[in-house]
Amino acid sequence: MAKLKVKRIDAGIQTAVINKEDANQIGLKNGGRINILNEESGRSITAFIQITDNIIGKGTIGLSSGFISQLDADDNKELAVRAADRPISLEYIRKKMDNGKLTENEINTIISDITNDVLSAGETTAFITAVYINGLDTDEVEYLTRSMVKSGEQLKFNTHPIVDKHSIGGVPGNKITLLVVPIIAAAGLKIPKTSSRAITGAGGTADLMEALAPVEFKAADIERMTEKVGGVIVWGGATNIAPADDKIIVHEFPLKIDARGIMIASVMAKKIACGAEIVVIDIPVGAEAKVKDMDDARRLARQFIEIGERFKVKVECAITFGDTPIGRGIGVNLEVREALIALEGNVEQNPFTQKSLTMAGIAFEMAGRVEKGEGYRFAEEILNSGKALAKMKEIIAIQGGNPNVTSNDILPGKYSFNVNAKDSGYIVGIKNRALITIARTAGAPADKGAGIYIHKLLGERVEKGETIYTIYADKEWRLGKALAEARKYMPVAVEGMLLERITSLN
Amino acid sequence: MAKLKVKRIDAGIQTAVINKEDANQIGLKNGGRINILNEESGRSITAFIQITDNIIGKGTIGLSSGFISQLDADDNKELAVRAADRPISLEYIRKKMDNGKLTENEINTIISDITNDVLSAGETTAFITAVYINGLDTDEVEYLTRSMVKSGEQLKFNTHPIVDKHSIGGVPGNKITLLVVPIIAAAGLKIPKTSSRAITGAGGTADLMEALAPVEFKAADIERMTEKVGGVIVWGGATNIAPADDKIIVHEFPLKIDARGIMIASVMAKKIACGAEIVVIDIPVGAEAKVKDMDDARRLARQFIEIGERFKVKVECAITFGDTPIGRGIGVNLEVREALIALEGNVEQNPFTQKSLTMAGIAFEMAGRVEKGEGYRFAEEILNSGKALAKMKEIIAIQGGNPNVTSNDILPGKYSFNVNAKDSGYIVGIKNRALITIARTAGAPADKGAGIYIHKLLGERVEKGETIYTIYADKEWRLGKALAEARKYMPVAVEGMLLERITSLN
Structure with a gap:
């Protein structure tokens, strides 16, 4: 133990800084855990330390203003510092x-x-x-789920059932929430959807929705807005719903690992904390998706369903084709525009609309709105009728956006480059990860106009010289870099296209 | 990418601090990795970031003086900041x-x-x-060992063979290096011993030696001193020998894990980097030791030997009894005094002297100094002859200590408490971890006089009222706390001692 005087250091850091000599005296190592007590106020905190030999002198402790106020201390106040117990x-x-x-x-x-x-x-x-x-076994996943739910706030609703959806991430252009939520809400069901921002992708659903309306709300606002218009699309990170999950994801991200048990608990905890009673989970399967094969997808689906049962939540999973972008647009404005076009009634049959209607349809069947097998058609009717568009405008309005927005208002970046087919043929392969890399290099998601528009989807015919896809950017230099990436990765394969010709020297 | 102006923040931290808005723009998460380029000087660094929303304003980046000078930048200098690539x-x-x-x-x-x-x-x-x-398999341990050796400096000697020893830690009172090094050096062999400071123990060998002489030296000094007097006992942490190991240990410590492959590589890398050709490794086995049973100890010994062979280093392992303290003293001065008493010729046969002579003896046999089976006796002769004491004085002198020091100069703490036997009997069990906890609570290793002196060793007879052990402290309040721990743990068991008497109420 040592008595050290406060020196205020405001560098936004969450560690205490102490001198090497004091650290040796107390018996502390760099990164160690200390307990700091203000004996006068009785307030104490636990903090990690950084040891210095020049910035903070012997006999003093560097603390942020946040720590100082938690301790009810002030500059030069003497505090008792000791090595903290190792947490159990x-x-x-x-x-x-x-x-x-x-x-x-x-x-x-x-x-x-x-x-x-x-x-x-x-x-x-x-x-x-x-x-x-x-x-983790199923019991452990259940405990983890409950623990994550309890780590934060829980939404409560007066009307039931509450519907929710989740897509296992990693597939570009997956804007389906922008269709699924208004379709479900238009049918009178409640869907308080919290979404994430992009971590590794070209645009998370929260990033997309933010092009239309604010997305940062407190739990009480989400309850109020959902009760009123039937649905919201907000950023989960602004709420205090299952905050433990956010703390864990930060550490999973650099390692690009997907600890399966944690992932299941994370998804289910968010849904349960949002009050969901009916949950549809989209599991994309593909070579570049998180889930590589059908067996694994079925196993994962069973785990979701079992955890759902333990919390009395009805869960169904849709195993979907994951080796294609979901629709034509990748990047914030390109995706939002595509979603608005569909809501406005120009519904092209493609992976985006089909997947959206499938997911909404499953929810309708689970909620007993329609007979088994009738959900897709029912969802399609709502979309075609314009009711989903009207509902989306209500959602945009209640979140503080402009409800009169149309697809013509949402523009791609002003710099663009068309990638054309060198030969005629069919689109036989699209590399999702390469598309994401190119879109991010072009500026997505920070630059709203940046991204990729795919003119020729998987399986479509392309003639020599026709444009396969267009890269958009808000900044010219970013377009150049994205183009270099596109030349490196060649993300779209056309059957019959000669990649390279190597002549033998013999 | 963003252009940000330098704001100097000197809080001894190794992270860059940037504003939330800039972080969002660049696409960075808290704890993320950035590349900072001074376009003028061409210098760049990679750093982790902390994101703040108030300390560092938009358009600026908080950097330590160290980073600023590495970048050849200055206050308000504009730097190019971008998300760094993920390291392979x-x-x-x-x-x-x-x-x-x-x-x-x-x-x-x-x-x-x-x-x-x-x-x-x-x-x-x-x-x-x-x-x-x-x-890790044996190949991987070999690669890891070589990699750790290459991570820092390597000692080079003109005389051979170079001997070294290592004890797998965790056993209290293990001061044997203070006997082994002078005995081996007195016989004309070279032993450049680098030791650690206590992490979880009551005193590392470097802490002990520091009571006699400075222990922080550079590699060249270790070479010079060893060539001159035959041996040194220094703190490895002050050198740049196998620094990778130190970086790893810091992270193993809070988890109290012992990743076996890393441990073997760490030990062997330090020995190889110190130029060792003959290495004796002490593997204590016991319920509270790192190695729990003989089978595991033999397996570990074989792994050490195999890695040794791959680096052309002769390794022998001594599997030792780990469920007793090594000698009577635990804590810096108590251990140093005990070692000096033995060097001064008062050699009591106990775990401390027996283990020291065994280890030195194995080294003599491996070096061909004596026939197999003659090492212990040869080591004992050197100790009894006073040659080891003379050599220890040379080592103390060359490291800058006072060579005229005697065991009477090294005093235990002035506050003490005798723990006496409540009944007569034999010492049948000693809890090593409890002893370490009590010694640390009494102030060890920071307080040099703090620790425990064991009057009655394992197997010895104690009469009712006789002192079993004494707790020493430099500070009175610490003695009180240590005593409370002693009452809680009761670290020494006497056969026949009634621990508690519970009377049935029926």
């Missing part, structure tokens, strides 16, 4: 590393410590890695 | 998470990225966790 959750993480089965209490403790920043980034990553390798 | 080492870590076998190149890349802070704490922990769970 580390024992439970260790247990999972040793392939043990965690109890509900153990999982609650881990999730609570992750949510409250008691665990360091490294410690949280150790948990995720252990789950990725050793897995 | 993350793919290799992912491969180990998926239980793949890593190539030498892949391991080199991971270790290089850990050493150069390219990987975050979370990413490094993911690697350690994956190795802990999925293991």
